[in-house]
Amino acid sequence: MMATITNLLAFLALGVTLLLVWRQSWRGRVRLFVVQSLLLGALAAAIGALASRPSLLLVAAIFLVMKTWLIPRVLRRMAAGAPLRPVRPGRSAGIPLLVAGALVVVAYVIMLPVSDLASSALPTRGAIPLAFAMALIGLFVCVTGRDALGQVTGFLVFENAIFALGVVTTYGMPGLIEAGVFLEVLVVVLLMEGVVVQMRREHDSLDVDRLQELRG
Amino acid sequence: MIVLLLAVPLSAAALLALAPARAAIVVHALATLVTLAAGLTLGVGAVSGLTAVAFDGVLRVDALSGWMIAVIVVVAGLAAAEAPRYVGEGSPRVFYPLFHLMVFTMLLAVSTDDVGVMWVAVEGTTLASVFLVNFERTRASLEAAYKYLLICSVGIAIAFVGTVLVYYAEAVRQQGVIEHAPHALRWTALLVLAPALSPRVLQLAFVFLVVGYGTKAGLAPMHTWLPDAHSEAPAPVSALMSGVLLSVGAYAILRFKPIVDAAAGPGFARRILVALGLLSLAVAATFLWNPRNFKRMLAYSSVEHIGLVSLGLGFGGGLGVSGALLHVANHGLAKSVVFLLAGRIRAAYGTVELAGVRGLLRGLPVTGRGFALAVVALMGLPPFGLFTSEVMIFAAGFREGHAWAAATALVLLVVAFGGLLRATHAMLFGPAPAMSHAAGGWITTLPMAVALAVLIVTGLAWPPGLGAALDLAARAVVR
Numbered sequence: 001m002m003a004t005i006t007n008l009l010a011f012l013a014l015g016v017t018l019l020l021v022w023r024q025s026w027r028g029r030v031r032l033f034v035v036q037s038l039l040l041g042a043l044a045a046a047i048g049a050l051a052s053r054p055s056l057l058l059v060a061a062i063f064l065v066m067k068t069w070l071i072p073r074v075l076r077r078m079a080a081g082a083p084l085r086p087v088r089p090g091r092s093a094g095i096p097l098l099v100a101g102a103l104v105v106v107a108y109v110i111m112l113p114v115s116d117l118a119s120s121a122l123p124t125r126g127a128i129p130l131a132f133a134m135a136l137i138g139l140f141v142c143v144t145g146r147d148a149l150g151q152v153t154g155f156l157v158f159e160n161a162i163f164a165l166g167v168v169t170t171y172g173m174p175g176l177i178e179a180g181v182f183l184e185v186l187v188v189v190l191l192m193e194g195v196v197v198q199m200r201r202e203h204d205s206l207d208v209d210r211l212q213e214l215r216g
Numbered sequence: 217m218i219v220l221l222l223a224v225p226l227s228a229a230a231l232l233a234l235a236p237a238r239a240a241i242v243v244h245a246l247a248t249l250v251t252l253a254a255g256l257t258l259g260v261g262a263v264s265g266l267t268a269v270a271f272d273g274v275l276r277v278d279a280l281s282g283w284m285i286a287v288i289v290v291v292a293g294l295a296a297a298e299a300p301r302y303v304g305e306g307s308p309r310v311f312y313p314l315f316h317l318m319v320f321t322m323l324l325a326v327s328t329d330d331v332g333v334m335w336v337a338v339e340g341t342t343l344a345s346v347f348l349v350n351f352e353r354t355r356a357s358l359e360a361a362y363k364y365l366l367i368c369s370v371g372i373a374i375a376f377v378g379t380v381l382v383y384y385a386e387a388v389r390q391q392g393v394i395e396h397a398p399h400a401l402r403w404t405a406l407l408v409l410a411p412a413l414s415p416r417v418l419q420l421a422f423v424f425l426v427v428g429y430g431t432k433a434g435l436a437p438m439h440t441w442l443p444d445a446h447s448e449a450p451a452p453v454s455a456l457m458s459g460v461l462l463s464v465g466a467y468a469i470l471r472f473k474p475i476v477d478a479a480a481g482p483g484f485a486r487r488i489l490v491a492l493g494l495l496s497l498a499v500a501a502t503f504l505w506n507p508r509n510f511k512r513m514l515a516y517s518s519v520e521h522i523g524l525v526s527l528g529l530g531f532g533g534g535l536g537v538s539g540a541l542l543h544v545a546n547h548g549l550a551k552s553v554v555f556l557l558a559g560r561i562r563a564a565y566g567t568v569e570l571a572g573v574r575g576l577l578r579g580l581p582v583t584g585r586g587f588a589l590a591v592v593a594l595m596g597l598p599p600f601g602l603f604t605s606e607v608m609i610f611a612a613g614f615r616e617g618h619a620w621a622a623a624t625a626l627v628l629l630v631v632a633f634g635g636l637l638r639a640t641h642a643m644l645f646g647p648a649p650a651m652s653h654a655a656g657g658w659i660t661t662l663p664m665a666v667a668l669a670v671l672i673v674t675g676l677a678w679p680p681g682l683g684a685a686l687d688l689a690a691r692a693v694v695r
Contacts, residue, residue: 114381114417118388135377142370151366155373162376169384173332174401180336181376187343188369195350195362202355 002050002123006043006168010127013039013164014104017134017157021100021141022093029153030075033160036134037067040160044167047124056172063163066182071156071189078193079149096144100137107133124168131168134161147206148196152189159185217261218270218277218327221254221285225320233313240308241300247316248296255289255323258282263685269329273402276329279685280541280692284326284467287545290667291459291552292319295452297663298556301563302351302450310347311450318344318456322464331471332401335372335379338432338468341461342368348453349445360441360448367441368431375428375468381421382406382475385413403471410478418479425472426488433465435526436496439519443503446518447511447568451559454511458518459552463544466525470537473529474693482532489530490621496523497628504635509568511558513639514551517594520632521547521602527625528609531616537690539608542674546593546601549671553664554590557583564651570639579648582661586668591640593671595633601674 013036020032041064048056108129115128138161142154163181166173173181199206228247235243258268262282269276277285296315303311321344325337342365350361379401386400389412399405410418431438442462446454469489476485500520507513521543528540560583565573576584593600606629613622673679 110420114384114420117414117417121388139370142366148362155366155370158370159373162373162380165377166380166383169380170387170396173380173383177330177332177336177401180333180339184336184339184343188365191343191346191365195346195358195365198350198353198358199362202358 002047003126005046005050006124007126007130009039009043009046010130010164010168013043014130014134017137017161018097018100020153020157021096021137024093026079026149029150030072030079033075033153033156034068034072036157036160037064040164040167041067043127043164044172047167047171051171053171055175056167059172059175059178062178062182066186067156067160070186074189074193075149075152075156078152078196096140099140103136103140104133107136122169124171127168128165131161131164135165137161145208147208148192148199149206151208152192152196156185156189217254217258218268218275221251221258222275222320222323222327224250224254225316225323229313229316229320232316233309235309237308240312244296244299244308244312244316248293251319251323252289252293255285259286259289263689264681265688273399273404274330274333275327276404277327278692279688280467280470280690281326283541283545283685283689284463285323287463287548288319288322288326288460291548292456294549294552294556294663294667295455295459297660298455298559299452302452302559307351311351314344314348315452315456318348318453318461320344322460325464326467329402329404330399331379331382331403331406334468334471335376338375338429338464339369339372341464342372342432345449345453345457345461349449351450351453352448354448357448360444363441364445367438371428371431371438373428374424374431378421378424378428378472381417381424382413382472385417385421385479388417389413403475406475407478410475413475413479415480418476419484422472422476422480422485422488426469426492429465429468430492431465432461433469433526434462434496434519434522435492436499436519436523439496439499442519443512443515446515446555447509451556451562454514454559455552455555458515458555459548462518462522463525463548466522466529466540466544469526470529470540470693473532474695478695486530486532489526490618493523493526493530494621494624494628496520496526497625497632501628501632501635504632504639507635507639508570510570510573510639510643511555511562511568513570513636514554514558517632517636518547518551520629521551521594524606524609524625524629527621528605528612531609531612531618531622532694533612533616534687534690534694535608536612536616537694538686539605539612541689542686543602543605543609546605546671546674549667550590550593550600550602553667554587554594556664557587557590561587565649570643573643574646575648576644579651582658584644586661586664588640588644589668590664591636593668595636596629599675600668600671602671604675 016036041060044060111129111132115125118125138158142151145151259282262277263279267278321337321340328334346365350357434442446458473485496519500516503516525540528536596602596606610622
């Protein structure tokens with residue numbers, strides 16, 4: 001029961017992450033990020049309910065408020081005035097999708113031996129490689145992002161995946177640490193907004209290729 | 217005492233955010249002095265064997281923490297004394313609170329027993345310092361701040377994966393049951409459990425931890441944000457970042473090493489640390505031969521020294537770790553002095569271009585001589601302490617059977633030395649241009665002179681107790 005639900009939710013979230021790699025429009029990406037967050041929040045809540053960990057339910061609630069409402073709001077504010085499409089349109093999503101697919105395989109190669117350790121004790125173990133695959137894809141979106149918005153999205157997807165990884169491997173980290181993580185993600189996004197606003201003023205663009213004053 | 221040490225910079229940060237500009241300097245000075253006194257008291261107590269505990273064990277200061285605390289408060293004191301030069305009329309409410317917040321997060325990172333809280337604190341150091349890197353709000357500082365925030369946030373998130381995996385290993389140590397021991401993320405608890413943890417998971421966790429905390433430590437190849445951030449930040453912030461923040465990253469790695477060693481055998485962590493140390497030395501040595509900007513040159517010199525620290529930790533043994541810890545202290549003193557003086561040079565010459573600075577010894581006698589001495593210390597020449605700690609690190613390398621790695625590192629060190637020598641020689645001598653700005657006299661240079669004097673002490677004549685203190689600090693992580 002628990003294994004089926006967690007596997008399904010993690011699998012759907014991975015599918016959404018792959019869609020996010022394919023999707024080029026910024027608004028579409030924010031929407032997909034919200035969907036991914038909803039699925040992962042549901043994942044945490046399901047584990048909290050089925051494994052009777054009330055603290056995880058609370059963490060899931062905070063996660064949902066932050067990732068589906070607060071942070072998307074900031075992201076939309078950041079994008080206000082940015083072109084709807086990325087800086088240079090016309091690049092096919094074929095190769096990034098192919099890389100993302102390969103990363104799923106890599107995630108299984110790395111994480112299967114680790115998740116097998118839990119043998120039958122951890123019903124969520126099937127979701128461990130899926131969560132790790134999302135993390136790798138998020139990292140990939142982040143490092144290949146051509147503008148600041150793309151890189152921030154990648155970072156947030158990565159961060160979501162790490163939250164999921166924590167939930168499926170350990171049923172959630174201790175509350176104090178989850179609280180610290182939430183606070184810091186929020187501060188990172190707000191700081192990013194400040195930087196992006198200044199970047200737009202200075203360069204009239206968010207293209208990271210224009211950031212090349214510092215060399216050597 | 218731990219609570220006092222942490223409460224002072226934190227409440228100072230809150231107070232400074234609200235205080236009127238005229239009161240700010242007084243609060244800043246008081247907070248710095250109290251932090252310094254509390255940190256030295258606690259640190260000296262800890263390295264002589266008094267482990268302090270607070271908040272039900274969440275905060276725990278052993279000899280290793282005590283050593284780091286002492287280094288942090290001394291470097292923070294040096295940087296704080298120079299800070300008022302950089303805080304203009306309008307911005308004390310930004311600079312001072314963030315400065316003390318950064319000191320608080322670093323102190324928290326080294327004085328907690330909980331590796332989760334340590335993670336939160338290390339991430340906090342980045343967040344507190346982003347605005348300080350972008351303090352001048354130029355295009356270049358904006359770029360530096362953006363790279364710093366993005367790369368370090370991603371890096372530290374990778375370290376979080378490592379922490380999660382350690383917690384997972386702890387939960388599955390008994391086949392068939394998922395149950396966390398009480399306080400499972402406490403370092404002291406992990407150390408006891410370590411031999412029973414899965415070697416495979418711990419090895420994987422260590423890779424994530426080294427990449428993550430190594431990004432904060434500035435180890436190559438994760439160092440790419442470092443030269444930008446350290447060169448664009450105002451001098452006191454550069455001093456704090458280069459002098460101690462990097463070492464806090466290395467400290468986090470050091471805390472995990474005995475756990476991984478106990479679970480997976482000593483070879484694994486050792487190989488990774490030695491390889492990253494050599495790579496950092498190679499990257500730094502290459503760059504130091506062709507620097508254009510003297511603050512960037514100093515930043516790459518930090519990559520070199522953090523590489524040496526990583527080598528010392530990797531070579532291991534009591535000698536390697538105490539050599540690395542002594543190197544952390546020596547480098548903290550020398551690098552903060554040199555960055556603070558570089559800030560004065562920049563103000564006087566109006567440039568950070570290496571080609572624009574000539575005749576330093578004649579043009580700015582006090583600053584120039586101090587700069588020359590500190591750079592000589594950074595080159596690892598006697599009589600300064602960095603020579604001693606480098607000898608300890610290399611001796612550990614040869615003794616622990618890493619002769620090839622140690623020999624390669626020595627060659628790279630000589631190359632880096634040559635590059636640094638060539639560049640500083642050009643800055644020190646030659647005709648001095650007319651100065652646009654006075655650089656400051658003896659009084660304000662006094663704290664830095666004291667720091668250089670301490671470096672001579674750690675190089676020539678160890679005061680009684682230093683050897684025992686280092687030994688005790690190293691024994692916290694060497695079994």
